[in-house]
Amino acid sequence: MLIGFIAGSLLMTGRSMVWELDGFAQHYPILVQLRHMIAAFLTNPSQGFTHWSWHISLGSDQLTNLSYYVIGDLFNYLVILFPKNHLEMAFAFLVFLRMYVSGLAFMLYTSTYQFKKISRIIGALAYAFNGYALSTGLHHPFFILPLIFFPLLCYGIDRVLLNKSWLPLALAVFLTLFANFYFAWILAIGTFIYLIIRLLSRRKAGDFHFWQSVGKMALAVILGLGMSAVVFLPTALFATKSTRIHQAFANGMVFFPPEYYLKMPSAILPTGRAMNFWLVIGISSLSFLGVIYTLKHFKKYRWQNIGLIVALIGILIPAFGAIMNAVSTPSNRWFLLANIIFGLATMALVDHLDQLTKNDIAWLTGAGTLLIIIVWAANGFILNLKAHDAVTYGFLLLTVIALLITFIFKWQPWIKVGLILVLFMLNLAANIIGIYSPNASSLAIQQLNRGLATRFSKDYYNGAQQYVKQQSGFFRTSMAPRYHYNEHLQNLANYTNTNTDLSINSGINNTSVYLTLQNGYLGKFSRSVGNSQFSMNTPIAQGDYRTAFNNLLGVRYVFAKANTKKPPMVPYGYHLVKNANGQPKVFQAKARVNAVPAIENMAGTVIYKTNNALPLAYTQFKTFSTNAYNRLNPVNRERVMTQGAVVDAKHNTQPLNYQSPSKNLDYQVQVDRSSFIDSGKKLTAYRLGILGDKNQKQLVNQPHAQVSLGANLQKTKDLLATNRMIYENNQYENRNGLKKLTTDVTGKPLQYYLKVKQPKQTKNAELYLVLSGIKQTDGTVADHNKWMANKYLLQNKLYSRLGKLNVARHSLLKPTFGGYNFDAYTTGFHNGYAQYDNDNLSNYRQIDNMVLNLGYSTKSRKRIKLNFDMVKNIKFKSVKLIAMPFNKSYDKQMQKLKQSGLNNLKVSTNQVTGQSHNDISGTLVTSIPYSSGWRLTIDGKPTKTFVVNKGFVGAKLPAGKHQIKLMYETPGLGLSKWISIFSWLIVILSISYVGVRFLLVRKSQPNNANNKQSPTNRKPLD
Template sequence: MQIQEQKKSVGFETFFKYTVLFLGMSLAIFSVFFIQGKTFIWQNDGFHQHYPFFREYLTILRNFFQTGQWQSWDWNIGLGADTLVSYGYYVVGDPFVYLALLFPKGSEEFAFHVVMLVRIWCVGASFLFYARKMNLSHRGALMGSLMYAFSHPVIYNVVRHPFFIHPMIFFPLLCLGIEKVFKKESGIFFTLMVAISAASNFYFFYMLTWMVLLYALVRYFSLEKGKSWKSFLKWFAYFVGLYLIGLLIASGIFIPLVYGFINASRSPGSPPISLFVYPLRYYGLLVINSLTPGTIFWTIGGLSIVSIFSLPFLIRHRKQRAGLFWTLVALGVMLLFPIFGSFMNGMSGPYNRFSFIVPFYMALATIYFMENIQDLTNSDVTWIRRLMIAYSVLYISATLITNDYILYLTPVILGWAIYGAVNYTQNNKLAKVSFQRILTVFVLLNMTANAIIFYAPFGKNAVSGTENYGTIDDTYSKVFNGVEQNLPTDSQYRIGVTSHNNHVRNQYAYINKPGTNSYASLTNGAVAEFAQFLEASSYQIIQPLRNGIDDRRIVNQSLGVKYILTERKYADYLPSDYTINPELSVVDSDMIVAETENEAPFAYVETNGLSHAEAQKLHPVQREQLLTDAVILEDDSKANLATPAEFSELDIYEGQWREAEHIRGQENLSLNEPMEITVDEANSQITLTFDRPEELIGQEAFIYFENIEFTPPKASFGKDTSTAYRLKVDYNNQSKGVLQSDRYTFSSYFKRENILIHLNEVEEAEDALTVTFQNAGDYSFENVSVVSRPFDEEQATHEAQIKKEHALEIDSFTDEQIEGSVEVSEEGMLVTNIPYTKGWQAYVDGQKVPAEKVNIGFVGVPISAGEHTIEFVYQTPFLKVGVAMSIFGLIALAGYELIYRRYLQKSSE
């Protein structure tokens, strides 16, 4: 890929002009946000993850610099979580986040945007550093840097995932490190870039590893033609050594994050689609999106039309630029088959996020075309004209179908203008230097237009999906309208919400109150197992305990949820045993505070136990009851506890399904038997009539759909068949829906085998329950049942009192350390509300004892009869090991570089 050195090479002038043009283009592009009063913060992940994590991490850093104390654990992330793991996926290894420390506290939102602009500038700057090493011309590198910095993967991720931009910065620099090694220069730069990339984000580091390997192999065989395999193996070993040392240097962050990822709730599994062919729609959009801003399966297009012009020229000169040609061919093939997308995505769903690499190579191809315009032949011009005609027909057709004139006609107009300049130059009527300047201007206009069309209301209006500037901190801090400030601060408890408070996600850190929910890409896998064990209908992969855990009383109380905060209109969704506290609620506000006296203590001793395997055999409602009656032990637990005498029996109800319009197959169907129906129209309803509805009064009721199979109607030709469906149930003043996500939403997809919906305590006899099928299709249920358990307030109070009598008396409670004492009359298990992770170490009477996983997802400690002092101490798993490996890596780098390079140079002579 090395291009002949030009008279004017990349230097200070190139960087200066790039910076000036960058500022001008940024002003034109991002003025859309200023005019609209919008931020770069997406209303989904941006609002719920990226910005709040950015802000909270800065708070942790500032506190560290002020006190010297690092906060390893935060009780306000979900049920409590490791800060390095929780924030590491987004911000810990992001070198740009640390620039925000230059801004005063309270200006985080402004700093977030400045940091984003710095990221974008660095994308183009990294390309220029690479271009200088490759002896590309000043004009070619300038044009290429603009194509790369404002390519659609960058523009798209400005408002989607900021850290997705990082690999576009690191890849040219990694390639630069490879070039330095091939030129017999130091390998230190390559190693340090490996370290920075690995520490920044392990997910993209995986992709970068394979892309860098491809680059290095292509470059080696381009530069070292005719060399022996022995020589190749020496070079390969040298690079592997440098790579591994870079990984060692990054281990202080990399190793704990990998541990967190392995033990997170996000378990990819095998993709639920064919790995050999995408839906037909994908291939059409792959072409459509190539020159217009768009994405499908994270294959991001929006290239400059100039880059398409370079392809015929590159194909004809492929022998001179074989490496570049075959790399683009390989990338093209990878985009055609899902198996490559799955492999690059860690063998999960085929999201083609590796396509961020395509603009880099297309920029190089365009530079090659620009610098060798004098070699253009009539045949090349003919093929360029044919491409323009094909794209013109395609985009004009798209314009007629969609009426989106700006989106599809802009590249056509620019393309024909550029074609005119090419044709004019080819006829020797325009000097090469003039052509290069004109081409750069067209690239500038093209990339600016693409970005504005993507953001602006008259285009794809991506700006409408972002938050209003100056509102985010206020929105987060006022999630409960300040009512949480009325709660006591002298005890350990959690606050919860109802099933209708989906907007409450990561706000607990803002209000400094421990809750139950979090929304993060890396969430404790043990907590996810707990939610799945209980078959919580609200469960999602990155939100295991969301939406009040479907208002289930025992789960909330077992987690220490003393207060539930919600809007007054959702008072009917409060779990049994939670009553509105008028003194804590705000009279002139819609927010209310409900309280229970029967929440479980933070830690207590339980003497009854049941193995995980035996507990799994129970109905999910009985499993929830176990949280009151016993402790659930792992199958390999060494604890010797008594088995509960009996399990509470569930009441099972009888009823019939009424015939319903637009639903076939429901005739003569009853509860407690298989059910197979065809729903012809979306939002069709079927009603269940109970035989003896009065028997439900005073019961906590549930409806349970078991072994669900759903087959959607066949889609019309060229359209995807969505496998998503939602069931909504209305009964007892409750309206609750459960979503099965579509199989193509790979990040959040998991198949729901069963759906359990809590209908709360029934106060009045209602004979009808309505199920709404919000999606048409064929539904099959192995069984549909309505079950209940009685709610006895005195019994609930008695059970809670027993736990409190055996509770750990806490003397000291901080983020990473808990101390207390407990006295028990017989052997038992100290059950805590601490989410299970190997980072928590337990000490009984000063002696370290192995902690166990109990109740599926929490920390427990076997304890003997008597009086004991207990201490729990937290340290991020593998952090010390990782830091030691980092230090060793820095030492190893110097010795490896000195010894191996000498050996390599000597053997090459």
């Protein structure tokens, strides 16, 4: 019924279960990919299930790269039962199925203890439909898995501690490790804490045998790990070398910001809204009162309450969250484990509805009232609730009132339970509607229209991919700026395109994918050349549209929108593909019903092609040491790779004497003072609302409305003087190059320009803005309050005490976290980057250096406009403008490199073959992301590979003609397979032994059913 509310809400609004952010960008296309993998395996099992896929970025291992999402999640394999055209239905069905099974898992766990049947049902519903499950099921379907596995792990531990079989624990460990390595870490720590609590609670029991229990649990864990080794171990090895391995612990925080602690009470009941640092609580009113009940009876539920206290302390400390989040960012996603305690507390209250005392009722009533008071106080003594939140607190009051009435009038037990059950179910239904209905939540609006995911996946390139697939040879593709740009999103990780995995099912090799686990070597390469589009999820993207970058990676075709007013900015050497009549070859968008232009490409597609894209494998006859490489700036690092192979010192056998063709451009920092308030006339224009208008001076000199310049004259003069001083000091700081971007007395950023002194040097070149030693200063609460006071003073408006209080409240409850946007504009192109807030737990990294490609142009560019926002100032150690020429000389160089490519190159799953044909020895250079899984043979003889160009497979190549063969096998997979087979054999033999023994005992004792002992009266965790 409750799932019916979810499905019904989506049906009424025409929405699907696919979220327009990660659901559309990751989960849905990866599920489509999995279905294709399953179908291919069933068609030809001898080819294996997972492979090296060339359709995932520059090439990726399906097992390790996709294991975070689908490989180990057994629910996903049901997708093969659904037709291709109904995968959105499969997506939703799998979410609902996981939620249902999480409730069953909780029921199994509670079967160890003595609860009434109705209590267990209510507890399971509270557990399955908690705020975490409802919100993450909407956005990240597999995040429901730990809600299934944690009860199974706890059940397995209980079975062992009660001298039962270790097999349930072994199977639970297998499922956990097999499904998702990330949640396995969280569950391992949570299960260990649960184990400690259970050991302490059982220590005095007469039937407790410590060493026997520890031995059985160790055996179960070892066998569970062994059974899952085929997926878990290769993935764990890959994760240690991924782009995410180097991060500041807890984002450098010792404590969370004050607003986090102030918002915690508001997160207890309302569902669906993750607080900063991924804290999601959102329990039902009955569960909240259950927690109060168990706390009131602390001794009776001692160990359960200790577990709750540990969890509550954990969410107060960033370090605890960071440890739970794989020793990285301070994410409190782990708090999902506390739902098992909330479920137990719910059952405890329902079990004792007949035994509630006057004191219990007083506690429950007082706690409900106190929670609302605390929420009011923590929100700055304003109870400005959203409509759905008001309903949520209304159900809390109704539940308290129901308990009061049933207690006062001493209703029959079945009436009490029935009334509480009705209110409980209505509460859960209201929570669901509060998330899944667009009338109550913005979350529902973020769900894609039904059918859009299916349609857009098929029409992602408007059919242009079919033309590209017909072209010969191995090559890669990319896209021009704003080819796929979801206007509903901020697109902070990639300023000019939305990062997505939609291309992996297109049959072409696109450079960009959006995955949690990415090859760390790609990250090293991308960051070494200063790719502004680098993020941990998307290390390559479109390579910031840089010419040499894309040529090195073999990008032959670039997709761009057709029918645009201006041609897109594409790298040097890329030209429109045209029809025989000389007109651009346009792939028109298909007509569609209920189009969503903010997401879909309605303009059609054109293709740009270059002849400078390098082959997958070629030979460089010069080498360049990594030490010398590191001394170059990022722009020259990219260019040097076109002239020689970047290798470690021991492989630097043919040193290159690199002569940089780049030019450092002189420039002057200018500030646009037209909208900068530093004089009486500009203040007049500001108050008239015409500051910055072209006819500003003319209008100011004409008769106009009264602006009262004499009001607060001295204070106003002081502010204007302060602004002039800010400008003069800033000009002095920037006299020899840009050193600081700053704000005025109201916190408004100044408008900056870099005027190029010799614009002709920017012709026929890519222009780069190279920023080094970046440090931002965030505005404090005091700064924000002062800026607002200054703004009101300049406007000559009343800044009341209430206004000051509101600003202070807003600054405290909605602070900034050091994030900002930086934009650079030049003729024909706009680029930039985003510094994420340090409360962004997926993408945060402090940006110290940045290279922005401002595009290739055959024309001069005279100045660069700079914008920033959200911070007080940004300081730089240095800011350089670099012009990198691209011309016929570069074309000749690239054509020569192409001629050294392998003859008869054949690229297939897990294999690359070809023939080298060089007169002299050199270095084999590929654009295959480096992995120890690649094995090279030359004329059948094994040859060692090494890292070339900071992130790719390379090797020494002798002179002459040679047969080259590269074969791939997932690192660690061979050994892992044997470990899994051996472990499964042990478990199967153990199950067989137990089964045979059970049958023999049953046969020898035919009346044992009559001798069955009733279970003891055990409380949870006791």
